[in-house]
Amino acid sequence: DAGVIQSPRHEVTEMGQEVTLRCKPISGHDYLFWYRQTMMRGLELLIYFNNNVPIDDSGMPEDRFSAKMPNASFSTLKIQPSEPRDSAVYFCASSPGTGDYGYTFGSGTRLTVV
Amino acid sequence: QKEVEQDPGPLSVPEGAIVSLNCTYSNSAFQYFMWYRQYSRKGPELLMYTYSSGNKEDGRFTAQVDKSSKYISLFIRDSQPSDSATYLCAMSVPNNNNDMRFGAGTRLTVKP
Numbered sequence: 772d773a774g775v776i777q778s779p780r781h782e783v784t785e786m787g788q789e790v791t792l793r794c795k796p797i798s799g800h801d802y803l804f805w806y807r808q809t810m811m812r813g814l815e816l817l818i819y820f821n822n823n824v825p826i827d828d829s830g831m832p833e834d835r836f837s838a839k840m841p842n843a844s845f846s847t848l849k850i851q852p853s854e855p856r857d858s859a860v861y862f863c864a865s866s867p868g869t870g871d872y873g874y875t876f877g878s879g880t881r882l883t884v885v
Numbered sequence: 886q887k888e889v890e891q892d893p894g895p896l897s898v899p900e901g902a903i904v905s906l907n908c909t910y911s912n913s914a915f916q917y918f919m920w921y922r923q924y925s926r927k928g929p930e931l932l933m934y935t936y937s938s939g940n941k942e943d944g945r946f947t948a949q950v951d952k953s954s955k956y957i958s959l960f961i962r963d964s965q966p967s968d969s970a971t972y973l974c975a976m977s978v979p980n981n982n983n984d985m986r987f988g989a990g991t992r993l994t995v996k997p
Contacts, residue, residue, distance in 0.1 A: 775928075813989040814929075814973070862928050873919050873975075874985065876928030 775877035777863050783883045789851040792880045794863030795844055802866040804874060805838055805848050809859045820846065853884045888912055891974055891988030900997050904961040908974035908988045911955065915976040918950050920959045923971045923990065933959065964995045
């Protein structure tokens with residue numbers, strides 16, 4: 772298995788532009804998570820899906836953030852419009868289920884908004 | 886007070902040293918405890934996984950949980966330069982894997 776695949780690895784964009792981050796979870800994993808990591812705040816859970824359905828989006832900072840999971844093998848996190856304070860590393864992770872197996876993280880997307 | 890507290894370091898040790906990394910927590914409902922290792926510019930990877938109190942050993946790594954003190958530790962024996970990374974503790978309640986709480990991470994450097 773190739774693991775959790777995220778794209779792009781790096782994204783530099785200008786303030787006000789739309790940014791779309793992509794994630795392919797491990798096949799067979801029912802849970803998908805989007806995290807944001809910064810030096811100041813560490814790892815923050817933004818939203819998670821169970822069987823493609825958003826379950827908890829209470830961590831999404833603002834309405835500028837949205838996430839979708841149209842099928843079991845693909846998810847997107849969109850920021851529109853982007854702001855400099857959105858600069859962070861965004862991780863996608865997946866998990867087999869509620870058996871407490873821990874998460875498998877992707878390599879992340881490093882976002883810089885200038 | 887944060888639910889999970891972890892000293893961010895940085896921690897620097899010579900090669901071969903024994904390393905002790907620690908986290909404290911406040912939620913007594915936590916029963917699953919994990920340690921993740923994160924190399925620079927990579928995602929966290931699951932290193933150790935323990936349930937409830939006690940010790941678990943895996944090669945040079947030992948995870949220890951003391952539920953009475955709400956304290957968990959990760960020990961690394963014979964540390965190597967390749968162990969240089971950030972170590973994050975994480976914990977969750979039973980049957981709610983989706984509500985995992987992470988520590989801030991401790992940055993470790995092992996000098997040759």
